[in-house]
Amino acid sequence: MTDCRKIIGIDPGLASTGVGIINGCSGKITSYGFGCIKTSKEINQQDRLYKIYKDIFNILEQEKPSIVIIEDVFSIPEFPKSGIILGKVCGAISLACSCSGISMLEVQVRLAKQILTGNGNCSKQQLENAVRKRLNHYEKIKPYHASDALALAIIGLSRSS
Numbered sequence: 001m002t003d004c005r006k007i008i009g010i011d012p013g014l015a016s017t018g019v020g021i022i023n024g025c026s027g028k029i030t031s032y033g034f035g036c037i038k039t040s041k042e043i044n045q046q047d048r049l050y051k052i053y054k055d056i057f058n059i060l061e062q063e064k065p066s067i068v069i070i071e072d073v074f075s076i077p078e079f080p081k082s083g084i085i086l087g088k089v090c091g092a093i094s095l096a097c098s099c100s101g102i103s104m105l106e107v108q109v110r111l112a113k114q115i116l117t118g119n120g121n122c123s124k125q126q127l128e129n130a131v132r133k134r135l136n137h138y139e140k141i142k143p144y145h146a147s148d149a150l151a152l153a154i155i156g157l158s159r160s161s
Contacts, residue, residue, distance in 0.1 A: 004030075005066040009152030010056070011145045012071060012089040015039060017052050018145030021063060022153035029157065032135055034146040045088075053092040060100040068097050069156035071148065072106040105156070112151050115158075127151055 004025040011018035017037040023030045037055045039048035060068070073090050075083025090106075097104040114120035116130040128140065128147040134154055141147035 005157060006063060007153045007156035008059070008063060008065040008068045009149040009154070009156060010068060010070045010093055011148035011152065012052075012073075012086060012093055013145055014045070014048055014052075014085050014089050015041070016143060016145045017056070017089065017093070018143070018147070018149035019056075019059060020146060020148075020150030020153040021065070022150065022157050024157045027158060029135060029154070032137075032150065032153075034141060034150050036143060036145050045085075049088055049092045052089060053096050056093050056096040057099060060096060060102050065102060067156055068093075068102055068104045069152040070094075070104055070106050071112070071152060072108045074109065107152055107155060109148075112148075112155055115155055116151055124148070 004023070007022045009020040009022070015038065018034070019037065020032065020034045022032050037052055039051050070090065070093055073083065073087050094104060110120035113122045113127055116134070117126055119126070124144040128144060131147045131150050131154065132138070132141060135150070141150065
């Protein structure tokens with residue numbers, strides 16, 4: 001009997017939250033999809049967070065993944081407010097997972113880069129290239145939020161096999 005799983009990776013962001021979906025059996029990728037949830041600066045922050053929550057919740061209800069892998073929150077000392085906002089986005093995603101009954105695991109971005117490229121400090125382009133190679137996907141995966149989300153889903157599949 002093969003062990004088939006669906007993993008959703010999420011790269012949180014207020015303007016653009018990347019979503020990557022990987023289906024795999026016995027650790028081998030059988031199909032994938034990706035996209036982004038975009039919010040407008042013209043909308044107030046609480047409504048943007050609600051949109052992210054609602055869209056993630058709807059994806060989880062439709063796709064019914066085994067687990068969600070989300071990029072861990074980080075903060076850059078020069079831009080502390082960005083880390084706070086990112087924490088709010090992660091909270092909205094965490095709530096969507098909880099309401100859907102789906103387990104969520106946070107993975108540090110450096111670990112994801114290290115696992116897929118061998119370099120924890122690689123660029124977004126290098127990570128995107130590694131994701132494309134792993135998926136045998138020939139066109140660029142845009143935006144980088146989507147390729148980052150796919151990277152997280154790939155890691156989730158390899159860890160759950």
